[in-house]
Amino acid sequence: MLILAILVWGFLVGWLAWLIVRGGGFRTIRWPQAVAAGLIGSFVGGLGISLLNGDGLALRPSGLIGSVIGAVIVLLIWGSIQRRRAR
16 A cells, blocks of 8 residues: 555656646656656655654655655756757
């Protein structure tokens, strides 16, 4: 059950990050990239912010916000790498 919740959260965070970074509608989203960014960003950003605030591993708003910020950063880095490869 926990794995399913983590995947759903990664999906939601990736979707929000994609809308923040790239804009566009529901059909223009590259779902594998958005979900991967959501999972990676959620782990790095959410865990990092929660630990910096002293919340530990508890589910707090700081960790949820950190998840979205982490996913946005992952998408920005991913986009810059793709632009360099395209040259």
